[in-house]
Amino acid sequence: MSQFLTPEAASPGGGVPQPVTISFAGFDRAWAAWIGGLLERRGHGVVLQRWDPSVREPLADSLRDLTLAPGPVLIVLSRWYVQLGPRTHEEWNAALREVAATHPGRFAAVSVTTGSLPTATSALAAVNLTGIGADEAERRVLARLGLPDTPVQAPSPEGAPRFPLDTSEVWGGVPRRNTRFTGRERILTDAHQILQDAARGTGVVTLHGMPGVGKTQLAAEYVYRFGSEYDVVWWVDAESRASFRLRVAELATALRLDTGPEYGERLRAVRDALRRGRPYGRWLLVLDGADEPHQISDLVPTGPGHVLITSRNPEWGEHNSRMLEIGVYDRAESVAFVRRRAPRLGRPDAQQLAEALGDLPLLLDQTAGWLNDSDLSVDDYIALLEGGIDQDIVKVSQDFPLAFQTAWSILLNKLRETVPESVALLGLCTFFAPGTIPVRILRDLDHQAAPEPVAGLLRDPLLWNRAVNQLRQYSVVSLDSHEFSGDDAALPGEAFYLHRMVHQIVHRDLPEADRAPFAQVVRAALAAADPGRPTDTRLWPRYAEIVPHLEHAQALESTDPAVQNLVLNCLRYLYLSGEYKTGVALGERTLEIWRRLVGDEHPRIWDLVHHYANLLRAGGDFAGTEAIERAATERLRALDGPRDLAYLRSSSGLAADLRGLGRYEEAYQLSTEIMDAYGELLGDQDSRTLSARNNVAVSLRLLGHYQRALVLDKDTMERRRELLRPRHNWTLSSEHSYALDLRLVGRYKDAESLQARNVREQRLVMGRDNPVTLDAEHNLALCHYRLGDREAAGLRLADLLDRCERTVGENHPLTLRLTVSQSCHAREHGDVDQARELSESVLHRYTTLLGPGHPFVAGVRANHALVLRNVGERRDYARYAEQAYTDMARAVGELHPWTLGCALNVSAVRNVVGDPEAAAELSRATVDRATEALGRTHPLTLSARIANAADLRGLRRRKDAEKIEDEALQDFAAVLGAQHVHTISARSRNRPYWDFEPYST
Structure with a gap:
């Protein structure tokens, strides 16, 4: 073989080597990029020129245009290269004979196909790169170009294209490449350029357009063309929030992340790894079928990698994504x-x-x-x-x-x-949701209960495969490449992907006689697939697969007890897993339908109301749930009396609503009645009695009776440890409650020790991003804060707030509690501007959610007053603090710790405004009340004693001040330790203040 790049051609006059033009079909871009990279590492300039000749122009002219390049032309030969247009082999042979003969030495080629090529391509003397490794392929390319194959000393730069026959380090779920893919070159180029130019954390592109324009195929082609630039390529079914979370969580194993088995924990670990860019910074996530941005936009990962979205919904443009509209073909x-x-x-x-x-x-x-x-x-x-x-x-x-x-x-x-059975199978699939369809669950049905021809499909595997292949042949369905979680691995033909457009048109044209029997088959399959234990977190992935199909299978309209149990179990799963939005929507629709089907007083209605109210309450709609639960309790009491179990369950929900509304004394009285009734009916060791005891402790805590709550929570925790397994979610809930009580009574070290262990267990059982786990981590952060580890607390709080906003939204009660804590920390140890922004925001949101008279509103107003103090706005500082004190006393009484905290802050305000006598009088009264309510050595009482000493010193009553201060300092050292931050601060005569902390209701 003659040299292609002679020394003279490569470097005329001994200067810089001439650039090499690489001509390639878009389908083969990965090969061109890899070849270009190896030439650039050897000092050659490279021009990548995509080959897309106009069908209106003679092929010889298009080839002749390549010779206008100043240097040599290397053609990447493939079936795609010679068929673009498309062109026949005869056209190619004629053009090559004409052009190659008149431009000797200007063309060379590499072949990346094993298919047949026009015979005249032999004039290009192509070297074959298929079926060999990267080292041998590089040697052959260099030999064809007449370049030495001496090793390059410098390593390949970060981000250099990968050898096309080598897959990415992590690759999952990507559909098979469509070998008939056509056109869309401008869109592919634009998408690639946008992502390459995007700053860190902003690399998101959405391909949007109407159904049937090929968005999914376009995304898949993007992956195959540009996938060599990424270390991680992961395809995600994003048609629902549940499927999105499940699929992203599965990436944890592929990334070899050290996580527990729960998918929520794995999801969090994956998002952290992608955000940090470790272990891989070059990653690409494809979110396919993301038609509901408001459901999943908060879950889209950020970091150094890229996200490619396919959607019918142009609203992605409002969620920090660049939009590329996909129309029909030209x-x-x-x-x-x-x-x-x-x-x-x-x-x-x-x-x-x-x-x-x-x-x-x-x-x-x-x-x-x-x-x-x-x-x-x-x-x-x-x-x-x-x-x-x-x-x-x-x-x-x-x-x-x-x-x-x-x-x-x-x-x-x-x-x-x-194959007429293929039409029956297709019709059957339309009673699942469009997108990924777990048809494997149909195979487990008793075929005798199914109508013909469905029964024939289920009992005859050969007929099933014929029907599947027929649908695939005409591109009606494709085999879904995603694996299902759980004990059963997906087998070929057991998971379909049905396009939404096909789904709708087939379903509309389905004969009326087939609709009811087909829906019944799918409902029965879903009910049979119900694991039956929504409280078992190990089974949540199975429920995540079932939930999207309930409505399409008309499960909500079914009166079959098994199907209704499935719906209730799915609602319970959605509540426990923190999928509140999805659960509320499902519960609302089910309630409307069931009331029409079975009437308002059917026992199933009371079960449904219970689950629906739990979901609403979890989202903070306490007024709405109070109305629902009060109507239910009144009716159930009238029907079956105050000792009926359904009535007691509904009353428990009503007590929770009262707690959410700030009506703590009413909630306590009702919760106590419920606890006593359960004890009489079921005994002290029944799980429902223990839940009632837990609820009484919650009410006591909100009333400020921390020591009484601690005693009751400890007893409940110990009973649950005996009755249930140590890692049962209710046992873990009791541990969290007890640790919270320990912190509130001032036993910070004991609280931190128990809560740290509890958080580890919660992550394993509930998942890292479950709201229950986030709440437990919040308490742990506050334990760190009270122990003086302010840096660890600040890092944890910031991380928790970000995770919580993404998981449950910015207006969820847990997010609001975390916002309060983050604002307080930022005020004292971070950015006061951030503190003010968060404080103003949470005050507005609490006022909107709960109303101006709620104790939480008074509490966050007290916190906001401290922010105003730090920025020097003295008048507003005094006004906010005084109003918070007045409102809190009205809401919960003068002896409540929250009122005492507000009084502590107001005593400082009165000094600032020039009324030291009033300040001393208030701080003295606060000491007396705190001693009565909390005890002489509670941290809040100790702070009030230090404040009173300062006020007396301001009145020049130094002897009284010193006596009070010395006694308080001794108690500080005895209770918290001589080196505790509170002790040191008191010793330094820093004026103490109090931060309001809203508790879980």
């Missing part, structure tokens, strides 16, 4: 695609078909596929289209072209003629 793309999909059709036929079908890619794919196997002419097919449309037909969606309905009727007739 006519040239349509024609090229049809001719590849149906080789028997010539260009005029392809143009005619594209015109008739509106250039819609999905419709072209399905129609051309079966036309290629049919002897029907395009003219006859178009006549069917034109004559088969009834003017009275209503479109399935404004997104769909009118011709689609008739085209589908023709295709379905074709399927019925070959």
Whole structure:
């Protein structure tokens, strides 16, 4: 083989080597990028030129244009390169003979295909790169270009393209490459350029457009063209929040992250790893079918990697994503695609078909596929289209072209003629949600209960496979490449992907006689797949698979007890897993339907109301749930009396609503009645009695009776440890409550020790991002803070707030509590501007959510007064502090610790405004009340004693001040330790203050 780059050609005059132009089809970009990278490392300039000759221009002219490049031209030969246009082998042979003969030495080639190429390509002396490793491929490229293959000393730069035959380090869920992919070059280039130019954390592009335009195929092609630039490529089904979380969580194993088994914990670990860029910084996540941005936008990861989204919804533009609209094919793309999909059709036929079908890619794919196997002419097919449309037909969606309905009727007739069972299977699939369909659960059904021909499919594996293959042949369904979680691994043909557009049109055209039997089959399959234990976190992935299909299977309309149990279990799962939005929507729809089906007083209604109210309450709608639960308790009491178990359960919910509304004394009285009733009916060791004891302790805590709550929580915790397993979620809940009580009574070390262990267990059992775990971590952060480790507390609080906002939203009660803590920490140890912004925000949100008279509103107003103090706004500082004190005393009484804390702050205010006598009087009264309510050595009482000493010193009553201060300092040292931050601060005569902390209700 002669040298291609001679020394003279490579470096005329001994200067810099001439650039090499690499001509490639877009399909083979990864090869071109890799070759370009190895040449650049050897000092050669490289020009990558995508080959896309105009069909209107002679092929020889397009080839001749390549010779205008100043240096040599290296062609990446493949079937794609020679078929673009598309062009025949005869055209290529003629063009190569003409151009190669007149430009000797200007062209060389590498071959990246094992398929047949035009015979005249032999003039390019291509070296074969298929089926070999990177080192040998590099040697062959260099040899063909006449370059030495001496090793390059410098390592490959970070981000250098990977050898195309090597997959990314982590690769998962990506659909098979569509070897008929056509066009879309500008969009692919634009998407790549946007992502490459994006700053860290902003690399998000959304491909949006109507159904059927090929968004998913376009995203898959992007992966195969540019995937060599990434170490991690992960495909995510993003049609629902649950499927999104599940699929991202599965990446933890692929990244070899050290996490527990719960998917919530794995999800958090994955997002942290992607954000940090460790262990891989070059990552690409594809979120396919993300049509509900408000459901998942908070979960989209940030970091050094990239996110590619496919969606029908243009609202992604409001969620920090660059938008690229995907329309139908242009006519040239349509024609090229049809001719590849149906080789028997010539260009005029392809143009005619594209015109008739509106250039819609999905419709072209399905129609051309079966036309290629049919002897029907395009003219006859178009006549069917034109004559088969009834003017009275209503479109399935404004997104769909009118011709689609008739085209589908023709295709379905074709399927019925070959394997009629495939149409039954397709119809059955439309009673699942579109997208990923776990059809494997159908295989476990008793086929005797299914109607024909479904029963035939279920009992005959060969017939099942024939039907599946028939649907795949015409691109009606594809086999889903995602693996299902749980004990059962997905097998080939047991998970489908059904496009939303196909789903809707097939479902609409399903015969009325088939609808009820098919829905019954899917409902029965879903009910049979119910694990039956929504409290078992190990089974949550199975529920995550089931939930999206409930409504499509008409499970909400079913009166079958097994199906109704499934719905209730799914609601319970959604509540426990923290999927509150999804749960509220499902509960609301189910309640409306069940009331119509079984009436307002059916026992199932009371079960449903219980779960629905739990979900509403978890989101902070206490007024709404109070109305629901009060109506339920009144009716149940009238029906069955005050000792009925359904009444007691509903009353427990009502007590929780009262706590949320700040009506703590009412909640305590009701919770005590419920506890006593459960004890009489079921005994002290029943789990319901223990739950009632837990609720009484919650009410006591909110009333400020910390020591009484601690005693009751400790007893409940010990009983639950005996009755339930140590890692049961209720046992862990009691541990958290007891640790919270320990902190509130001032036993900070004991609280921190127990809470740290509890957090580790919560992460394992509930998952890292479950709201219960986040709440436990919040208490641990505050334990750190009270022990003086302010830096650790600050880092944890900031992280928790970010995670909580992403998990449950910025207006969730837990997010609001975390915002309060973060604002207080920022005020004293961070950014006072951030503290003010957070404080103003949370005050507004609490006022909106709970009303101006709620104790939480008074508490955050007291905190905001301290922010105003720090920024020097003395008048507003005094006004806010005094109003908080007045409102808190009115809401919870003068002896409540929250009121005492407000009084502590106001005594300082009165000194600031020049009334030291009033300050001393208030601080003295606060000491007396705190001693009565909390004890002489409680940290809040000690702070009040230090404040009173300062006030007396301001009145020049030094002897009294010193006596009070000395005694308080001795108690500080005895209770908290001589080196505790509170002790040191008191010794330094820093004026103490109090931060309000809202507790979980």
